[in-house]
Amino acid sequence: MSAEQVGFSLLMLAVLLYVGKWVRMHWRPAQQLFLPASILAGAVGLLLGPDVLGALARLIGGEGAPLSQGVIPQTMLDTWSKLPGLLINVVFATLLLGVPLPNFKRVWNLAGPQLAFGVTLGAGQYVIGILIVALILGPFFGVPLMAGALIEIGFEGGHGTAAGLQETFGELGFADGADLAVGMATVGVVSGIVFGIVLINWGVRRGKSAVLDQSVGSIPHDQRRGLVAQENRPVPAGNMTVRAESIEPLTLHFAFIAMAILVGLGILEAMAWVESVTWGAGDNGVELLGAVPLFPLAMIGGLVVQQVLTRFDKNNLLDRDLMLRIQGFALDILIAAAIASLSLTVIADHFVAFLLLGVAGVAWNIGMFLWLAPRFIPKYWFERGIGDIGQSMGVTATGLILMKIADPDNRTPAYEAFGYKQMVFEPFFGGGLITGLALPIIYNFGPWPLFAAMLALVVLGLGSGLFYFGRLKHDD
Known part of the structure; x- marks a missing residue:
């Protein structure tokens, strides 16, 4: 593939x-x-590709019909399919860059209930998924046991995590899992927004909301279109921490991201070396850490770079808002490329598994929100819990959208508590270390060790939420 083809x-x-x-x-x-x-x-890219427009043309005119492969050439799809695995490292490297570590006591008191709730949701997705695959989809439909991790990868992790694990799926002999995970992520995002808005309307009508007294239909038209009203412009995208004649601020922040990814790569290589001389040595060795993807360690690299900057950078060169713009840019390209290059044939081949896991994941999240959130979160449970539901089904952005709808004027501590919870939660779930290790663990040891560990986390989350956090009385 030439550079011109990649560029085009x-x-x-x-x-x-x-x-x-x-x-x-x-x-x-x-x-x-x-x-x-x-x-x-x-x-749109998927519709114009060989699996939709191309399939329709072949159905009407046969294999040699015009547009039988769609209007997007295979070389373009091949290029797009490689982008998510690269850009997910940028997304995760930026998660903790520019985020100062807060006081532990405040994090514990404010985010503890939501952390218990989030761990219960995330670990429960593994429990439900593994049970369905081990007891139904594996024995009766021949679905690989690694499919038990698809709900958490797609829902908690989203498109970025799903696409970022493409190479891991392939190395472990379940190449179709990457497309299924991206499809699951799409189900999660759409379901998260749809059911989230339904739940917000339900909460308003039933008096569960502490700040809303009318339907979400009052959201401004510009906001629905995704625009910033002209009277509210300009909204700064970030701060100029350096003068452009010395170095462009965007370039400087890209350098910070590169350092974070390189630190993560160093950690990954060190882990692989330790494994190669210990439990992975020899013909009978077990490869576990070698199959871990780079992106969760890039997040750890971001934490390392941030701590170094906090200690030694007296000029505050790193701007969090600008870092978020880079993260958003990478995520937009990643999501579009992942969906456009998705194989609908793979989803059709595993449709029963895809449908059953998707429905189970949605039912688990909604059921836990209605039953657990008011019992886990002492105050403003509705506004705070709705963000976790959005995040657990459609990544962090969906959670933020639902919190913005449920608490448009930021009158509750929902945003602060959610942010603190994510700092502790994301290094492990939703693309973190647990997500990265899940597939190698199932591949090497079967599903039950991971099932036992996740079931223990569910029990821990339930116990701490029901018998400790749920009984606390906060003024926040």
């Missing part, structure tokens, strides 16, 4: 992202569902 593929992906934004601005269902332009862009 990137240009066309950028055009798709604009098309996705245009659809969001002009198509009412997309506005009502708050669908990100990146998902819409990926969907």
Whole structure:
């Protein structure tokens, strides 16, 4: 594949992202569902590809019909399919860059209930998924046992994590799992937003909301279209911490991200070396850490770089807002590329597994929100819990969208508690170390060791939430 082909593929992906934004601005269902332009862009690319437009052309005119492979060439799809595995490292490296570590006591008191709730949701997704695959999908449909991790990978991890694990799925002999995980992530995002808005309306009507007294239909039209009203502009994208004649601030922040990824790569190589001379040595060795992807360790690398900067950088060169813009840029490209290059044939081949796991994941999250959130979170449970539901089904951005709808004027501690909880939660679930280790553990040892560990975390989350955090009385 030539450099010109790669460059042209990137240009066309950028055009798709604009098309996705245009659809969001002009198509009412997309506005009502708050669908990100990146998902819409990926969907348009998928529709124009060989699995939809191409399949339709072949159905009508045969294999040699015009547009039998769609209007997107395979070389372009091949390029797009490689992008998520690279960009997910950028996304995770930026998660903790620019985030100072808060006081532990405040984190414990404010985010503890939501951490217990989040761990119960995340670990429970493994428990439910493994049971379904081990007892139903494996014996009766021949689905690999590693599919038991698909709910957490797709729902908690989202498109980035799902696509980032593509190489791991392939190395462990379940290449179809990568497409299933991306498809599961799409189900999670859409379900998270749809059911989240339904739950918000339900909460308003039933008096569960502490701040809303009317339907979410009052959301401004500009917000539904994903625009910033002209009277509210300009909204700064970040702060200029250095003068552009010395170095462009964007370039400097890219350097910070690169250092974080390199630290993560160093940790990964060190882990692989330790494994190669211990339990992984010899013909009968077990490869566990060698199959761990880079991106969760890039997040640890970001934490290391941040701590070094906190200690030695007296000029505060790193700006968190600018880091978020880079993260968002990488995530938009990642999501659009992952969905556009998704194989619908793989999902069709495993449709029963895909449907059963998706329905089970949605039911688990909604059921736990309705039953556990008011028992775990002493005050403002609705506003705080709705963010966790969005995040546990459709990544952090979905959680933030639902919290913005449920608490538009930031009158509750929902945002602060959610942010603190994510700092502790994300290094492990949703693309963290547990997510990275889940597939190698199931591959090497079967599903039951991971099932036992996740069941223990569910019990721990339930116990701490019901008998400790749920009984606390906070003024926050």
